[in-house]
Amino acid sequence: MPISQPENAHPVFVPARRRRTARLRARDRGWCVRANRWGARGMVRRYFAAISRLGDGVFWYALMGALVLFDGLSGLRASLHLALIGVVALSLYKVLKRWTRRPRPFAADGRIQAWVAPLDEFSFPSGHTLHAVAFTTVALAYYPWLAVLLVPFTASVAVSRVVLGLHYPSDVLAATAIGSLLAGISLWIGSLL
Numbered sequence: 001m002p003i004s005q006p007e008n009a010h011p012v013f014v015p016a017r018r019r020r021t022a023r024l025r026a027r028d029r030g031w032c033v034r035a036n037r038w039g040a041r042g043m044v045r046r047y048f049a050a051i052s053r054l055g056d057g058v059f060w061y062a063l064m065g066a067l068v069l070f071d072g073l074s075g076l077r078a079s080l081h082l083a084l085i086g087v088v089a090l091s092l093y094k095v096l097k098r099w100t101r102r103p104r105p106f107a108a109d110g111r112i113q114a115w116v117a118p119l120d121e122f123s124f125p126s127g128h129t130l131h132a133v134a135f136t137t138v139a140l141a142y143y144p145w146l147a148v149l150l151v152p153f154t155a156s157v158a159v160s161r162v163v164l165g166l167h168y169p170s171d172v173l174a175a176t177a178i179g180s181l182l183a184g185i186s187l188w189i190g191s192l193l
Contacts, residue, residue, distance in 0.1 A: 028168045032105045032112060035162040035169070039115040048160035049116050055128040055157040056119070060086070060135050067143070078142040082135055085186050089134050089179065093127040096178075100124040106165040114165045125175035126167045132157040133179030134186075141187050 039045045064082050067075035102124035106114035119127075132154040139146055158176065161167040 024170075028170045029105070029109060031169045032162055032165070032167075033109065035159070036105070036112045036115075036165045039113065039163045039165065044163065045115050048156070048163045051153070051156045052116060052128060052160040052164060052166075054153075055132055055160070057131075059153065060131070063135075063139065067139075074142070078139065081138055081142070081186065081190060085134050085138050085183060086131060088186070089131050089182055090127070092178070092182065093125065093130055096125055097122045097127075102168075102171070104166055105168055112165045116164050116166070118166050123167050124171045125178055126158070126161045126171045127175070128161055129154075129158045129167075129172045129175035130179040130182075133176050134183040137180060137183035138186060141183075 064079035067079050101122055104118055104123040105112040136150040136154045158172045161172055162169055
């Protein structure tokens with residue numbers, strides 16, 4: 001019968017995988033602390049708070065309305081695709097949050113300040129980033145010229161979540177991957193119809 005190592009065992013005896021995981025978590029926390037310090041600057045905090053608020057949905061609803069208004073039936077088709085991807089992304093995001101139950105950075109580390117109130121308790125994945133990436137990917141499939149507006153906005157939304165102390169960089173990176181995959185699948189399914 002193998003003898004298990006106590007939690008406070010000398011680092012030499014800690015399995016390599018656990019050491020790597022601990023190093024990655026420490027880096028994630030460190031990047032979060034550094035980014036969060038930028039939020040102490042008033043103009044930076046106000047910019048990212050405004051971007052984050054727009055990323056709550058206001059920006060995307062306005063975009064969908066504008067597409068219908070300015071491009072008629074083609075805009076309606078794109079907007080319906082965006083609405084559908086939004087519903088799927090929201091459902092997936094809620095399931096992942098309940099499953100992982102990762103505490104938000106400001107709740108887990110006293111060095112991190114929440115510069116705005118969070119919408120819910122858990123941090124993984126970043127719902128704002130997941131939606132922004134999925135919406136941007138789908139919108140650009142219909143209107144590539146929107147890249148000049150959507151790419152900087154989406155990048156700002158992603159960065160805002162870390163600067164505001166609401167997400168770790170890994171939450172944002174995972175959400176970027178999930179949003180890209182979700183949008184890619186929806187575009188592939190759409191191409192089959």
